[in-house]
Amino acid sequence: MHHSIRKSLALVPFALVVLAPAARGGASDALPPAVRDAKAQLLSQFFAQGGASPAVLEYRRKLGEYQAARAAFDEEAGAYWSQISEKRKTRNAKRRSGQQITLDDYVLEHPPLYNGPKRPVNPEPEETPERPTKKPIPVVADLLRAAQELYQFAPQRPSSEVEFKRAYARYALASGLTREQAVRVYSFETGGTGSYDVQAGIEHGGKRAISTAMGYNQLLTTNSVELLAEQGHEFIRVLSDKVARTSGPARQSLEHKLVVLKKMVAHAKSVPDTWSEHEKIGNTAQGWAMHAMVLDIDVGPMLQTHKLLTSVLFARAKGYTRPLSAAELEMMNLTGDGTGLDMVTMPQAMREQVPTSNFFQRGGYERNPVAIRHNTVAKLLAVTDTRMDSNGNNAGARELAGAF
Incomplete structure (x- = not known):
């Protein structure tokens, strides 16, 4: 900011030299009044604009156009998304009272999308506010370190990928997931x-x-904590049964894992x-540390299974008895059980x-090119199925299918 002020002040004397009338008695006394008025007007504009350069003036003009276009769009979009919110509240209320949902309970117009001018780049240096430093996202090494430091525990990693897939397939089938659901959701989530x-990104x-x-089903740390809190009793039961069937050094290792699991469940429930x-x-x-259990050959398959199974059970509890297709299950997995x-x-x-758009918040929708391009429920389900079909031919999907 100080730099631009100094620049403006430095330009003023030159402007005065160029624009000010010559001393009385000089040749400029003969200038026509229109010329003198034009000079005076130019000098007035110069001071009004703070001595801004043509590039800065052009930036200000474009910025004004952008701000006007953006304000008009935000007003239109705000009204649209308010309507989306109100319709959602109405649907929820009707479901609670057992009333049928109809087309009138949805917004049937597509949301406005901004197509005005882009925000221009300021040719002058700007002071940018300091942004808080983002916390690094933990990776496998961080999860293992936390588990060791807090619980003196290291997850039992599988000896091979197919060993984990087989453990997942056994537990998923026994719990009520179908081969199609598990394999196709895996194909969508991991390609x-x-x-x-x-891990997402790596x-x-x-x-x-x-x-x-x-x-396989892309659990977040929050998913792991939530599943330990809500399904921990089931995990403890299954692991306790395995401990009872095991002897020797392997049993000691499982007993320690069971103690750790119980502590994690207790904390998640706290x-x-x-x-x-x-x-x-x-x-x-x-x-x-809790999320590190995703890597364990005993607990990991249960966490991955219940990430999907909770949606299946939610649908049944709401009276939806038909088996969910993999694409339908993925919609619940992605958007949450109620919305899905x-x-x-x-x-x-x-x-x-x-x-x-009826199933998104504004920010999430505007950042989701898939939902924008495939902008009806039918189209979104169809593209999900198409991606599952394509990715289902990849080696990992074929190996998982063979594990069932």
């Missing part, structure tokens, strides 16, 4: 190539984690059973007409 410890040549999503509370734990070393079931229970004729 049909993911390993049991694959795949297909990626070098940097973009989230804590891990494994807070209210809400996503926000589980997320708070998930963002700590305690949550990282809204799409799942919709008749095909309505799916063809209802925009996907």
Whole structure:
């Protein structure tokens, strides 16, 4: 800012020399009044604009155009997304009272998308506010370190990828998932190539984690904490049964794992059973240690299974008895059970007409090119199926299918 002020002040004397009338008695006394007025007007504009350069003036003009266009768009979009929110509240209320949902309960127009001018680049240096440093996203090494430091525990890693796939297949089938659901969701979530410890961002040549999503069904740290809180009793029961069937050194290792699992479950249950509370734990070393259980050959398959099974059970509890297709299950997995079931229970004729925007918040929708391009429920389910079909031909998907 000081730099631009100095620049303006430095230009003023030159402007005065150029624009000021010559001394009385000089040749300029003979200048026509129109010329003198033009000079005076130019000098007035110069001071009004703070001595700005043509580039800065052009930037200000474009900035004004951008701000006007953006304000008009935000007003239109704000009204649209308010309507989306109100319709969602109406649907939820009707479901609670057992009333039928109709087309009138959805917004049937597609949302406005901004297509005005882009924000121009300021040719002058600007002071940018300091942004808080982002916390690094934990990776496998961090999870293992947290588990060791807090619980003196190291997950039992599988001897091979196929060993983990077989353990997952056995538990998934026994729990009520179908082969089609498990394999096709895996194909969608990992591209049909993911390993049991694959992490979002560190795949297909990626070098940097973009989230804590891990494994076949891409559990976040918060998912692991939540499943330990809500399904921990089941995990403890299954592991206790295995301990009872085991002897020797292997039993000692399992007994220690069971003790650790019970401690983790107790901690996960120590807070209210809400996503926000589980997320708070998930963002700590305690949550990282819990997330390390995704890597364990005994507990990991149970976590991956229940990530999907909770959606299946939720649908049944709401009276939806038809088996979920893999694409329908993925919608619940991606958007949450309540929102996903809204799409799942919709008749095909309505799916063809209802925009996907009805199931998103504004920010999430505007950052989701898939939902924008495939902008009805039917189109979104169709592209999900297509991707599952394509990725299902990859080696990891074929290996998982063979494990069932």
